[in-house]
Amino acid sequence: MKNTVKTLLEQKKQGDKITMLTCYDYSMAKLMDEAGINTLLIGDSLGQVVLGYEDTLSVTMEDMIHHTRAVARGAKNALVIADMPFMSYQTSVYDAVVNAGRLVKEGRAQMVKLEGGATVCEQIRAIVDASIPVCAHLGLTPQSVNAFGGFKVQGKSEEAAQQIIDDAKKVEEAGASLLVLECVPAGLAKIITEKLEIPTIGIGAGNGCDGQVLVYQDMLGMFTDFTPKFVRKFADLGSEMKKAFTAYSEAVKDGSFPSAEHTYKISDDILDKLY
Ligand code: KIV
Numbered sequence: 001m002k003n004t005v006k007t008l009l010e011q012k013k014q015g016d017k018i019t020m021l022t023c024y025d026y027s028m029a030k031l032m033d034e035a036g037i038n039t040l041l042i043g044d045s046l047g048q049v050v051l052g053y054e055d056t057l058s059v060t061m062e063d064m065i066h067h068t069r070a071v072a073r074g075a076k077n078a079l080v081i082a083d084m085p086f087m088s089y090q091t092s093v094y095d096a097v098v099n100a101g102r103l104v105k106e107g108r109a110q111m112v113k114l115e116g117g118a119t120v121c122e123q124i125r126a127i128v129d130a131s132i133p134v135c136a137h138l139g140l141t142p143q144s145v146n147a148f149g150g151f152k153v154q155g156k157s158e159e160a161a162q163q164i165i166d167d168a169k170k171v172e173e174a175g176a177s178l179l180v181l182e183c184v185p186a187g188l189a190k191i192i193t194e195k196l197e198i199p200t201i202g203i204g205a206g207n208g209c210d211g212q213v214l215v216y217q218d219m220l221g222m223f224t225d226f227t228p229k230f231v232r233k234f235a236d237l238g239s240e241m242k243k244a245f246t247a248y249s250e251a252v253k254d255g256s257f258p259s260a261e262h263t264y265k266i267s268d269d270i271l272d273k274l275y
Contacts, residue, residue, distance in 0.1 A: 003038045003079040005111070005133050005177045011038070011210070012199040018211025020081075020201050021219075024050050024067045028216065029074025039201075040075050041113065041213060042068045044083040045142070048225070049217040056142045059085040061099055068107030081135055081178075082109035086143045089114050089123050096123035100132045113180065115141035117167020121174040128175035136171035138164050139205065140183035151228075153204075155184040168192045168200075180213065181205040183230070204230030 001007070011018050023029050023040040032040055046067055047059040068082040082103040089096035096114070103109040112127065113135040114120055124134050139154045148154070155161040165188070168179060179200045181189045186206020193200045193209050202209030214231065217223035221236040251257035 002077050005079075008038065008079070008178065008199050008211075009197075012197075018199055018201060020211055020213035022046075022049075022213070022215045023071045023075075026070045026074040029071040029078070032216075033075045033078045037078055038211070039079040039081055040071055042071050042080070042082045042107075042109070043113075043215065044085050045215050049215060049223045055145050057086045057145070059083075061085060061088050061102060064088075065102060065107040068103060068109050072108035079111060080109050081111040081113055082107055084112050084114045089120065090116075093122050093126045096120075097126050097130050100127045100134075101130060104132055111135055111177065113137055113178075115143050117164070118170050121170050124171060124174040124176055133177045134175065135178035135180060135201075136168075136176040137180040137182065138167050138171070138184075139181045142182075151183075153183045153185070155188050161185070161188045164188065165192055165195065168196060172196050172198050181209060183228075204228060 008018055018039065019037045020039040020041055021032055021037050022043040022045055023032055024042060024046045029040055042064060044056040044059040044064065046063065047053040047056040050067070051059070051063070053059070064082055064085050068080065072080050084096070084099055084103065088099040100112045103112050111133040114123065115137040117136075117138055120136075124136065127134050140148070140151060142151065145151060155164045161184075164184060171179060177198055179192075179196065179198055181192060181200050181202050183204040186208055189200065189202050189205035190208030199210035201211040201213050203213045215223070218227060218231040219234045221233045221238040222241065224238060248257070
């Protein structure tokens with residue numbers, strides 16, 4: 001069944017948890033889609049896990065469109081959500097609509113995600129008015145890493161927690177269809193989830209949210225530069241991949257690969273005629 005804004009809302013009503021994974025290419029999109037993951041997020045985390053930057057700030061619209069397009073081609077049923085990169089929407093409402101439009105038109109995204117609360121509500125309203133569904137993102141918003149002074153849990157004091165609740169209500173009011181809550185205390189995420197009509201998706205926000213998201217390289221053990229506390233490794237494919245790369249290297253060097261079964265043949269008669 002095709003996942004849409006409406007089916008996600010229905011999942012919240014039914015208490016059926018929503019699954020989201022980050023995804024950046026076609027073959028991974030197909031695997032996740034076939035596994036029944038509800039939504040695929042082309043996160044700007046691609047800056048770190050795919051492109052090797054230390055944060056998400058250098059990711060461009062071109063990067064996002066390129067990867068969104070690849071994922072969209074592999075996603076038959078999953079809802080495709082593309083991150084709006086740093087400075088693609090903060091600069092003006094006009095920029096926000098134009099760039100959201102590019103992610104839909106050129107990237108074939110079905111929803112766009114942007115970070116922030118009250119300060120981006122005008123942008124959310126305008127994008128939604130252009131018939132593009134929006135996912136908001138609160139808590140640890142990685143594009144604000146320099147303002148936060150690092151990647152830190154947010155919303156721990158009464159004032160900070162209340163600010164996130166107020167922002168959550170405002171982004172819903174502005175028309176957001178989904179809200180990602182990143183790195184906030186579980187109790188706070190649960191309160192927000194209960195207060196909102198729209199589904200919340202948690203990452204490092206406990207299990208009181210309407211759904212969960214993880215960066216796939218983290219949950220498969222493929223990215224080891226740093227591993228946040230909230231990550232569970234559902235498989236250690238990083239080790240398996242390294243073993244396979246080593247086995248390949250050894251087989252090439254000792255001549256056992258390619259063997260006859262991986263080799264195309266030509267008749268000896270023809271070979272004899274060649275000069
Ligand atoms: O960029 C990303 O991958 C994200 C998720 C961590 C929510 O925003």
